[in-house]
Amino acid sequence: QTVVTQEPSFSVSPGGTVTLTCGLSSGSVSTSYYPSWYQQTPGQAPRTLIYTTDTRSSGVPDRFSGSILGNKAALTITGAQADDESDYYCLLYMGSGISVFGGGTKLTVL
Amino acid sequence: EVQLVESGGGLVQPGGSLRLSCAASGFTFNGYWMNWVRQAPGKGLECVAKIKHDGSEKHYVDSVKGRFTISRDNAKNSLFLQMNSLRAEDTAIYYCVRRVVTLKVFDHWGQGTLVTVSS
Numbered sequence: 001q002t003v004v005t006q007e008p009s010f011s012v013s014p015g016g017t018v019t020l021t022c023g024l025s026s027g028s029v030s031t032s033y034y035p036s037w038y039q040q041t042p043g044q045a046p047r048t049l050i051y052t053t054d055t056r057s058s059g060v061p062d063r064f065s066g067s068i069l070g071n072k073a074a075l076t077i078t079g080a081q082a083d084d085e086s087d088y089y090c091l092l093y094m095g096s097g098i099s100v101f102g103g104g105t106k107l108t109v110l
Numbered sequence: 111e112v113q114l115v116e117s118g119g120g121l122v123q124p125g126g127s128l129r130l131s132c133a134a135s136g137f138t139f140n141g142y143w144m145n146w147v148r149q150a151p152g153k154g155l156e157c158v159a160k161i162k163h164d165g166s167e168k169h170y171v172d173s174v175k176g177r178f179t180i181s182r183d184n185a186k187n188s189l190f191l192q193m194n195s196l197r198a199e200d201t202a203i204y205y206c207v208r209r210v211v212t213l214k215v216f217d218h219w220g221q222g223t224l225v226t227v228s229s
Contacts, residue, residue, distance in 0.1 A: 034214035045222050051215035093214040101155040
């Protein structure tokens with residue numbers, strides 16, 4: 001069974017740039033996996049940030065961007081702010097109607 | 111504005127049952143697949159069940175097959191999750207989520223309802 005992998009944790013300085021990745025335990029992520037990204041702050045429901053690799057959801061600041069980097073999907077935050085401190089989850093479409101979440105990355109801004 | 115409002119969570123003993131509801135508004139409910147996604151305390155997100163826009167297809171994660179039933183009432187813009195034979199490991203926040211099939215994205219989330227299975 002293929003697992004969706006994410007860094008368990010990451011830290012970034014205020015104003016800095018950070019790239020979180022989303023990979024597969026076996027194989028490479030491409031646009032065919034329709035990567036999407038979700039932000040969850042403590043005590044809140046997830047919020048959709050990015051879908052179909054690089055399309056920002058309505059209202060999402062342009063400091064959030066999505067891409068494919070090498071064999072992984074990536075979420076880049078440029079000019080990180082304190083309220084970007086959250087858990088970030090990626091979702092990959094595996095085909096046959098099945099989508100799988102990664103384990104999430106806890107981002108600290110300090 | 112799209113709104114998804116869950117209800118029905120609570121404390122239940124192992125082996126018990128609970129029925130979750132989700133009231134949808136602000137969009138054409140019968141045009142979308144709907145999902146239940148759960149999050150155990152301190153854990154990640156897990157897709158539990160999904161249902162086609164007309165209710166003709168339903169799919170479940172293996173761990174809840176035979177115990178949970180997803181359904182919908184398009185006339186009332188409502189989604190349901192009947193949970194039977196509940197186990198401690200079903201303890202989680204359950205989110206009602208809209209999915210856009212063509213984009214493979216969960217694009218709107220409810221605020222969630224907490225289910226606690228404990229004696």
